[in-house]
Amino acid sequence: xxxxxxxxxxxxxxxxxxxxxxxxxxxxxxxxxxxxxxxxxxxxxxxxxxxxxxxxxxxxxxxxxxxxxxxxxxxxxxxxxxxxxxxxxxxxxxxxxxxxxxxxxxxxxxxxxxxxxxxxxxxxxxxxxxxxxxxxxxxxxxxxxxxxxxxxxxxxxxxxxxxxxxxxxxxxxxxxxxxxxxxxxxxxxxxxxxxxxxxxxxxxxxxxxxxxxxxxxxxxxxxxxxxxxxxxxxxxxxxxxxxxxxxxxxxxxxxxxxxxxxxxxxxxxxxxxxxxxxxxxxxxxxxxxxxxxxxxxxxxxxxxxxxxxxxxxxxxxxxxxxxxx
Amino acid sequence: xxxxxxxxxxxxxxxxxxxxxxxxxxxxxxxxxxxxxxxxxxxxxxxxxxxxxxxxxxxxxxxxxxxxxxxxxxxxxxxxxxxxxxxxxxxxxxxxxxxxxxxxxxxxxxxxxxxxxxxxxxxxxxxxxxxxxxxxxxxxxxxxxxxxxxxxxxxxxxxxxxxxxxxxxxxxxxxxxxxxxxxxxxxxxxxxxxxxxxxxxxxxxxxxxxxxxxxxxxxxxxxxxxxxxxxxxxxxxxxxxxxxxxxxxxxxxxxxxxxxxxxxxxxxxxxxxxxxxxxxx
Numbered sequence: 001x002x003x004x005x006x007x008x009x010x011x012x013x014x015x016x017x018x019x020x021x022x023x024x025x026x027x028x029x030x031x032x033x034x035x036x037x038x039x040x041x042x043x044x045x046x047x048x049x050x051x052x053x054x055x056x057x058x059x060x061x062x063x064x065x066x067x068x069x070x071x072x073x074x075x076x077x078x079x080x081x082x083x084x085x086x087x088x089x090x091x092x093x094x095x096x097x098x099x100x101x102x103x104x105x106x107x108x109x110x111x112x113x114x115x116x117x118x119x120x121x122x123x124x125x126x127x128x129x130x131x132x133x134x135x136x137x138x139x140x141x142x143x144x145x146x147x148x149x150x151x152x153x154x155x156x157x158x159x160x161x162x163x164x165x166x167x168x169x170x171x172x173x174x175x176x177x178x179x180x181x182x183x184x185x186x187x188x189x190x191x192x193x194x195x196x197x198x199x200x201x202x203x204x205x206x207x208x209x210x211x212x213x214x215x216x217x218x219x220x221x222x223x224x225x226x227x228x229x230x231x232x233x234x235x236x237x238x239x240x241x242x243x244x245x246x247x248x249x250x251x252x253x254x255x256x257x258x259x260x261x262x263x264x265x266x267x268x269x270x271x272x273x274x275x276x277x278x279x280x281x282x283x284x285x286x287x288x289x290x291x292x293x294x295x296x297x298x299x300x301x302x303x304x305x306x307x308x309x310x311x312x313x314x315x316x317x318x319x320x321x322x323x324x325x
Numbered sequence: 326x327x328x329x330x331x332x333x334x335x336x337x338x339x340x341x342x343x344x345x346x347x348x349x350x351x352x353x354x355x356x357x358x359x360x361x362x363x364x365x366x367x368x369x370x371x372x373x374x375x376x377x378x379x380x381x382x383x384x385x386x387x388x389x390x391x392x393x394x395x396x397x398x399x400x401x402x403x404x405x406x407x408x409x410x411x412x413x414x415x416x417x418x419x420x421x422x423x424x425x426x427x428x429x430x431x432x433x434x435x436x437x438x439x440x441x442x443x444x445x446x447x448x449x450x451x452x453x454x455x456x457x458x459x460x461x462x463x464x465x466x467x468x469x470x471x472x473x474x475x476x477x478x479x480x481x482x483x484x485x486x487x488x489x490x491x492x493x494x495x496x497x498x499x500x501x502x503x504x505x506x507x508x509x510x511x512x513x514x515x516x517x518x519x520x521x522x523x524x525x526x527x528x529x530x531x532x533x534x535x536x537x538x539x540x541x542x543x544x545x546x547x548x549x550x551x552x553x554x555x556x557x558x559x560x561x562x563x564x565x566x567x568x569x570x571x572x573x574x575x576x577x578x579x580x581x582x583x584x585x586x587x588x589x590x591x592x593x594x595x596x597x598x599x600x601x602x603x604x605x606x
Contacts, residue, residue: 035465059461067454067488074458077436077443079389079466082458097448098485102455106436106445 021046088114135264397452450483
């Protein structure tokens with residue numbers, strides 16, 4: 001199984017985290033105010049690319065996430081733009097209160113990178129997986145929340161972050177993702193969802209790797225005579241209310257797909273908009289109230305029902321309901 | 326310009342008394358707050374803002390070269406606000422809006438909500454880490470400012486304080502100065518009874534800090550230590566001044582009763598307290 005293959009997408013030869021490292025280094029070259037704070041995982045998150053070229057702007061604070069966030073926030077107070085980078089599981093769960101006070105409530109300009117999001121870090125197992133990051137970040141008003149879906153949007157998101165007022169969260173990932181967009185002139189505007197495929201029978205709304213899975217699913221559905229619109233909801237906050245409402249109105253059925261717990265993730269946010277704006281039948285593909293286990297990423301996606309086939313099944317189910325009502 | 330007028334010894338004692346009274350009026354009017362935790366650090370903060378220790382510009386609160394003061398024990402917010410108002414950051418009238426709806430004078434400090442409020446604190450244990458960030462930033466931008474962080478004793482039970490203590494020594498933060506308001510009480514009782522901190526001097530030393538001890542209510546002694554701290558900056562070791570203080574200092578019946586933590590004085594108590602503070606000339 002290869003993500004995006006059915007949809008005819010080309011898989012990037014590097015994991016998304018490497019793309020993040022490239023993007024961060026690019027930004028650090030252009031913006032001397034960018035500083036990087038590492039929780040001793042720079043070689044895994046690829047934040048170390050900056051360390052190699054700008055050691056004076058790279059601080060390994062060690063395995064001490066509370067202090068990591070505080071030092072980063074202090075650097076913002078001193079006029080710098082901090083990227084605070086670690087695995088989302090350790091960073092958000094250890095330092096949630098520090099992020100709440102020193103970053104969110106203080107409304108500082110800073111970016112938190114939650115690396116190794118979702119379950120596709122695979123073999124290291126559930127202790128390292130960030131399956132609750134969007135729910136946790138959702139509990140912190142003032143944060144812009146971005147989930148890049150491919151190399152181009154990762155680049156665009158990192159580049160855009162310092163111009164966003166207030167704090168930003170960007171999810172990074174250990175696995176390679178297919179190219180959905182061109183690397184040059186990538187269509188990316190914070191808070192504005194991208195329609196990556198047109199269709200009238202239903203809309204698949206995804207973020208991160210589930211956008212590619214959604215495109216695969218749309219290709220499969222098409223052969224069955226069902227045409228799906230696919231939306232890349234790369235910004236979870238602020239939500240593109242208009243795009244979601246329009247999808248509900250124009251296609252009459254929605255499937256949400258995310259590599260995250262269903263509780264408090266992208267889909268629950270979309271559902272809130274749909275029920276307010278234009279209620280239509282919905283289905284949700286995501287983790288169902290469970291921790292995951294060690295394993296090959298693709299085996300895990302299959303076992304925990306996060307594949308294109310699962311989106312297809314949800315799509316068929318929701319279209320059936322739509323026709324009955 | 327960057328050095329506000331330094332007060333004489335008598336003026337400093339008067340200023341401390343004024344701040345003590347402001348804290349009383351603010352918290353009694355609000356009907357809540359932490360007067361006793363504020364009173365224990367009055368002389369420390371008076372020395373910092375009015376004894377020529379901090380370099381600041383009230384008319385330009387975010388002046389890039391300012392010395393930083395971070396109130397890590399955020400429940401002493403009334404003291405911070407009183408000092409800032411008396412230093413000229415904002416009108417003293419604002420003090421009487423403490424804890425009101427639509428007021429920027431929040432129950433605990435929120436960064437930037439009032440000019441001069443450097444950090445959001447109140448969930449304890451966080452201020453020292455912020456101080457390190459300011460040190461590293463100042464180093465990168467080749468600024469000469471110093472960073473002062475006022476710690477509560479209870480918050481030294483938090484792991485983050487010791488994460489920061491370790492990191493400050495690692496980063497050779499010679500211009501980082503912590504002041505510990507060691508009033509020996511936390512919310513529920515005497516620290517030694519609840520969850521003891523001793524041997525505190527040894528702990529900070531073993532983390533690579535230079536440790537000073539001082540009577541936290543003796544303005545001259547405090548100012549002397551701040552002078553010494555400046556002289557030792559070149560050692561590149563972070564420094565802490567452990568200030569032995571009395572919780573509720575200045576009001577005898579509050580000093581004698583630790584349950585005043587997080588409790589404002591009622592009007593009747595406030596009348597007695599006002600008389601006592603004023604009598605201490």
